[in-house]
Structure formats: structure tokens, C-alpha cells
Amino acid sequence: MKSFRSQPQQNRPKKSALIIGRVKLIAAMKEGRQLERIYLMNTAHGPEIEEIKKLATSLQVPINKVPVEKLNGFNITDHEGVVGLIAKIQYHDLQDTISFIVEKGETPLLLILDGVTDIRNIGAIARTAYCCGVQAIIIPDKGVGALNDDAIQTSAGALEKIKVCRVNSLMKAVDTLHLNGIAVYASEMTAEKLVYDCDFAAPAAVIMGSEDKGIFPALMKIADTPFRIPMAGGFESLNVSVATGMILYEAMRQRSGKN
Template identity: 65%
Template sequence: MDAYHKKPGIKKSSLIIGRQPIIEAIQSGRPIDKILFQQSVSGDSIGTIRQLARENNIPIQQVPAEKLHALSKSNHQGCIAIAGLIQYLELQQVIDHVVGAGETPLFVILDGVTDVRNIGAIARTAVCCGAQAIIIPDKGVGALNEDAIKASAGALEKIQVCRVNSLMKAVDTLHLNGIKVFASEMKAEKKVYELTYTEPCCIIMGSEDKGVFSGLLKICDEVFNIPMAGEFESLNVSVATGIILYEAMKQRL
């Protein structure tokens, strides 16, 4: 079976087929998860789509023609977009909104978290603990599809989601706005409860196998670990996020 047909997030109803429909969808503000381009596709309208994708942080993926044919028998003109279920927001826009509402920012960055069930569970916990936003990269993270929304019990539709083309730049933006960035790291000396979460802050959570990217660790304000009674490799990332965010909520209460 074709790999694209195996993905539960790609359904016929979520496809935007053809060049002009894709341009119009982006310009109208419709959420787009990614755009699939046939390899070596060209033309003025393709250049327009690429430009719009860059401006809106929409990932582009080059695929063989067979992939597009498998998704649609229609004349796709070398490109198909996959519509999203989540409206992505600009990070600065979210910061301004949260601060303008008189709230203290509490954000979560997901670095390399690919399991949509974990992403959904993290979103659910984030909403319950008072976090206002989740920040994800445009590549290397699980799709925020129907499965993720279901796992979040609808929380992904309640929390603000920012999609950025660089987590490093996102941290720079947070710092410029006076928001400290903390990262969970198994080998860190500080404990999760030794940090101050009452100030504006953002928590970076990495994948269970690779952890947080080393470049991000270097520019964080603090790194910390979650102490455990027994010897075990690590906690599930959604469980670990819940522990951290509960500590933040406890301090803020």
C-alpha cells in the first residue's frame, strides 16, 4: 500500500488540488499542513505558491509524480496541498495577545515529538495547567491531524499553536520579549521544582529518544531534570510535560 494511504491524517476531503485552488486557499487564510510538489515542477504559479508558503511557514515536500497520482486522479498540475485542522498563529502575535490580556506567558516548545497521541496529550495537559501556547517547528513534528485532536480531547482547538521555521529563532523571539526558556534534560543538575515558573517562561520538551537538540540547550536560560525513584531510562514525554506544567501551575496558584 502507498505510504500516503497509510497515514490516517490524509483524507480525500482534506486535499486541495491544483495550483490556483492552493493559492486561493492560502490567501484566504485556510490552515495548510503541507504542500506536495511533483519533482521538477515549474511555472509562475508554482513560484507564487512557494512564496506564499514561505510567508506562512507552510512546509513544502518534493515527491514523485506517483505519489500525487495515488492521492488524486484529478488534474493536480503537479501540486496538492493537505488542509489542516488547526489555525497556526505567528509567535509574536501570540505573545502580544497573552501579555495584552494581562497574563504571564507559559508556553511549550515541542522539539522532535512525532507521536500524535503524545502531542494531543501534551495539549490537553497544557490547557488544564494554564499554558497559553504550543510552539512547533514546520518539520520534524507529528501532524496535528484528527488523531492528535482526538487525543487532546479537543484541547488543540482551544490552545494557541505557533508553527515556526526555526526553533532557534523562536527562542530568540521569546528572549527579546523577556520570556525565559527552560529545557528538560535528563543529565541536568537542577531539579524541576527548583526553577521559578511564576515569571514569563517557555518549556522545551524533546523526543524520548534524542531529547532536546543540543543547539537549543545551549541558548536556554536553565536546564533541569525530573528526579525519579527508580532507575529507568526516561518518562513518556507527555507524562513528563504534565509533571513540569503542574509544578508551574502550583507555583502560579
């Protein structure tokens, strides 16, 4: 059994993990280099900046607009108002991933993270998801914690093993799941249906929202079935990684055929 790693420390990215400057960043994206995100000085402008924005949109790379102090904090001076952070993991196309799962003869079990920003939660979720047979995690290109070294360490390397699909719209991702015959369940603590009554043995995806805001209302509306984890004592608060683990263990139990 793999041992727990020590708790990660927040570190400034190494210079080797950065793509610095406008021309280099444009070239890297055109070459297909995967980026975790782009840090763009909030006053930067010009034709190269517009091209960077256009490329980032097409490649679903999030852009963080930041003050110049943020870029200088990387201990670089030749950034020209923009820095790209090289992705630590490989991102996959959602439809290609679904097709790959089905072609292998497996029943899809996917996890959607909506607004989960804490990297330790993301790492812990990925670790549990991989152990419970989830084939892919779907995340939005904005509003999610960076999948950096800290997240990978917390996941005990699971983020390097499980497929991660980064999409520019979770709403469109749900549409894609539906077109592929995958039922979408949404974890919601006020729902009537219990987790035990969901059919996770069939093709399924589970949406987990943030602990403070939950699942985005429009996303909840297009999900097939809201459900909840029953709790004793009227206490309605679970850490999102713990709740995810409980749900995915139930999915694994159902898929194993155990009563």
C-alpha cells in the same frame, strides 16, 4: 469531566480537506487560507511551482516532497504535482500571542516542542498543557507531526482551544521569548537543576525534545536553564507526553501558590 475519546485511526484525508492543483493552491495561499502542509511531487517544476515554494516559505507552510504515488494515493488524478492539506486548527503569530497573553493580565506559560513527531504524543501533550494553564504551544514548521484529525481526537479537542504558534525557526522563537522577558527552560535528563527548583511562576517557556534525540544542541545552548525530572532506580526514560505532564503540573502547582 470530559471523557476520553476512542483511539484515533489513521485515515486518508477527505477530498474536501485538500486543495488540488497549482493555480487553486496559489490562489488559496494568497487569500490567506491556512494549510497544514503541501505535498509536492519531487519532479514537479515550473514557474507556478516556484511561486508555491515562495508563498509556502513566507507563510511558514511545510512542504513535503513526495513521489507521484503519494499524490495518487489521495484518490485524485488532477493534482498537477501538488496538493495542499487544509489546516484543521488555526495557527497564530508568536509575538501577537505573547502580546495577547500579557494584555489579558496573565503571566505567560508557553510550551515548545522540538522534534516531537508522534501525533498521539502531540495530542496528549496539548490536552495536558491546556489543563495546566499553558496559553500556547510553539512548533516548528518542519520536523513535527501533522496536527490532523488524529491529533485533535487524541487531544480531546484541546488543540482547538489552545493557541498553536507555528514558526520557521525555534531558535528565532526563543529570541522572541527572550525579548519579551520570558525565561526558557529546557528539559534534559542529565541536567543538575531539578524541576522543583525552576521558577515557573514567572514568565516561562519549557522546551521538550524528542524521546530519541532530545533537544537540538544549538537550541539547548540558547535556553536559559536546563533541568531534569528526578527518577528513582537510575531509570532515565519517560514518555515525552508523560514527562511534559509532570513538568506542567509542577508549573501549575507553583502558580497556584500551593506548597
